[in-house]
């Protein structure tokens with residue numbers, strides 16, 4: 593199997609649950625891949641998802657959809673890992689850590705043993721810690737393993753700003769950085785509407801009476817989004833499915849898109865040995881480079897706070913002997 597020819601347009605999705613299958617459903621319609629293959633410990637679920645997707649074949653570009661084996665890692669372009677257990681109502685993402693770290697290590701071992709040349713995209717939560725776990729386990733060049741990070745949160749932030757300001761979402765440029773979780777924060781210094789910094793745009797718009805408070809509320813709403821959706825319907829999967837298409841598209845089509853994916857920092861932003869989200873240029877090789885912006889002191893402190901939260905979680909994991917350095 594090891595001499596199978598590399599197919600950069602082949603995507604392996606590990607975890608065929610809500611997120612994995614929604615991503616597959618979104619991806620099949622885009623015409624950017626020619627093979628999608630699903631792997632899950634629940635083999636019946638995989639069979640069901642594959643058939644359900646394949647029956648839509650008439651309506652989307654030609655594509656091969658099938659159940660994967662571990663041998664499928666060898667020639668894949670991208671491996672997207674959504675396997676794991678779900679966030680339960682009221683549970684923080686960090687609570688999921690212990691359960692999902694062991695799963696991640698096993699999957700990464702299976703990928704590494706196949707000598708895969710793929711880029712790995714980690715989605716399972718807590719995504720930053722699991723990206724770190726995958727990174728340390730695989731020992732690959734750091735750019736080849738990335739987490740979906742705060743790409744979803746940044747999309748939610750843009751949506752909230754767009755709604756609040758009455759501006760087309762495509763004219764809103766804004767990032768959430770740090771942990772994909774409770775310590776994430778909005779980089780107001782990087783937020784632009786209609787090409788203007790938000791602080792310059794607001795007086796021109798003049799719509800809000802109490803912008804400072806409204807700004808705090810928007811940031812809070814974004815941070816708490818997943819909790820609300822999980823309370824309502826038990827899981828989040830539509831928006832993250834689209835996020836994953838965006839990330840995979842950047843890799844497969846080498847677009848050099850700036851995305852707030854989770855990546856291993858080695859001195860950037862003054863931070864070391866932690867995975868979290870900062871603006872990254874994403875291309876064929878995964879994270880091609882990290883964009884080092886000059887953050888104002890409060891945002892730099894918020895980033896450092898996220899790093900401490902995540903390092904604590906990693907340290908707790910190390911105590912259990914889970915992370916192989």
Ligand code: NAD
Nearest residue numbers: 607609610611632633634674675676715716717719827832
């Ligand atoms: P789900 O329970 O519907 O699906 C998870 C699947 O993983 C299940 O089908 C399960 O059988 C499978 N699985 C478990 N162990 C496995 C293994 N060792 N190998 C292969 N498959 C295995 O959950 P979901 O709603 O799809 O969520 C999946 C993960 O994605 C969760 O950790 C969730 O918190 C996370 N998530 C992340 C984001 C993000 O933005 N990063 C957004 C939404 C959900």
